[in-house]
Amino acid sequence: MRNFVDAGNPSQFWIRANNGDSLNLSLAPADAGGSIRTDTISSNTIDYTFFNASGTQVAQIHWQTA
Numbered sequence: 001m002r003n004f005v006d007a008g009n010p011s012q013f014w015i016r017a018n019n020g021d022s023l024n025l026s027l028a029p030a031d032a033g034g035s036i037r038t039d040t041i042s043s044n045t046i047d048y049t050f051f052n053a054s055g056t057q058v059a060q061i062h063w064q065t066a
Contacts, residue, residue, distance in 0.1 A: 011060070013060070014062045014064070015063050016066065017063060018065065023061070025061070031058060034053050036050050041062075044065045044066075045064045046063045048061040
C-alpha cells in the first residue's frame with residue numbers, strides 16, 4: 001500500500017465501497033511483528049491503521065461504505 005500511495009509514513013488511502021464489499025488485510029514481510037488496529041469511526045466508516053514492530057504508524061486505510 002505504501003508503494004501505491006506515496007511510499008512514506010504514514011500513508012493515507014481512502015476506499016469508497018459498496019455494501020457487501022470486503023477487504024482482506026495483512027502486513028508486508030518488512031513489517032513483520034507489527035499490528036493492524038481497527039477503529040469504527042461511524043456507521044459507514046472504519047479505519048485500519050498499520051504499525052510496524054516499533055509501534056510507528058506506517059499506513060492507514062479509511063474504508064467507507066455507500
